[in-house]
Amino acid sequence: MTPPREKNSSAMDAEVREKIHLEILKRTGAYQSNDHILLPSGHHTGEFIEKTLVTTEPSFTEGLGAVIAKHFAQWPVDVVLSTGPGALILSHCVARAHPSRPILIYGNKRMVAGKRRVALPAEFHRLIRPGTKVLLIEDLVSTGTTLKLLIKLVEQFGGQVVGIGALWRRTKRAEVGGKPVFSLVSRDFPTYPPESCPLCKKGVPLNEEFVRRRQQRKVSSVVERKTPSG
Numbered sequence: 001m002t003p004p005r006e007k008n009s010s011a012m013d014a015e016v017r018e019k020i021h022l023e024i025l026k027r028t029g030a031y032q033s034n035d036h037i038l039l040p041s042g043h044h045t046g047e048f049i050e051k052t053l054v055t056t057e058p059s060f061t062e063g064l065g066a067v068i069a070k071h072f073a074q075w076p077v078d079v080v081l082s083t084g085p086g087a088l089i090l091s092h093c094v095a096r097a098h099p100s101r102p103i104l105i106y107g108n109k110r111m112v113a114g115k116r117r118v119a120l121p122a123e124f125h126r127l128i129r130p131g132t133k134v135l136l137i138e139d140l141v142s143t144g145t146t147l148k149l150l151i152k153l154v155e156q157f158g159g160q161v162v163g164i165g166a167l168w169r170r171t172k173r174a175e176v177g178g179k180p181v182f183s184l185v186s187r188d189f190p191t192y193p194p195e196s197c198p199l200c201k202k203g204v205p206l207n208e209e210f211v212r213r214r215q216q217r218k219v220s221s222v223v224e225r226k227t228p229s230g
């Protein structure tokens with residue numbers, strides 16, 4: 001897939017482009033709509049994005065990454081930085097398509113005492129120096145907490161975040177931590193507790209597949225077995 005040409009993209013309005021991106025995400029099975037979905041939180045929703053599935057089609061990911069790269073093409077970028085497996089795959093595609101030919105690095109995300117923490121592997125420290133221009137890439141932006149931590153991390157090294165590219169933005173404002181967010185889809189969807197769910201009231205059957213899939217994930221892991229021979 002190639003990104004739309006300048007002529008076409010200016011002719012198409014944002015709504016049409018967003019619909020195309022939604023269709024692409026639907027093809028991967030990542031975006032589900034017109035449904036009645038049980039979420040792991042116990043809430044119900046009519047549409048849902050399963051971020052694990054977002055980057056499963058390499059040619060789609062490359063095409064979407066190219067659209068993000070094109071948006072940021074006018075800004076010089078030295079480094080593309082992301083966290084998490086989905087965002088990392090997308091960020092590779094963005095970095096590959098950006099005219100500045102930026103390098104690609106990633107931070108590690110984990111929870112420490114119930115708080116999110118982002119760390120940059122020591123090998124990458126020398127790659128963000130004072131004045132280094134950094135483009136952050138995220139697959140799904142909801143609260144923006146991880147992105148705010150990444151901005152802080154970059155600034156600690158003296159680097160400068162030029163912007164944030166994402167597949168999907170669930171926040172109302174197109175900025176996080178004072179940095180502009182460009183997303184292919186900007187859409188939030190309401191979730192309801194079962195007792196006040198309008199879909200339950202309408203008698204729409206509840207789809208428990210997402211929750212079931214998550215539970216299955218736990219029993220599908222494989223562990224190395226210790227053998228006497230080593």
Ligand SMILES: [Zn+2]
Nearest residue numbers: 044197199200
């Ligand atoms: Zn419901």
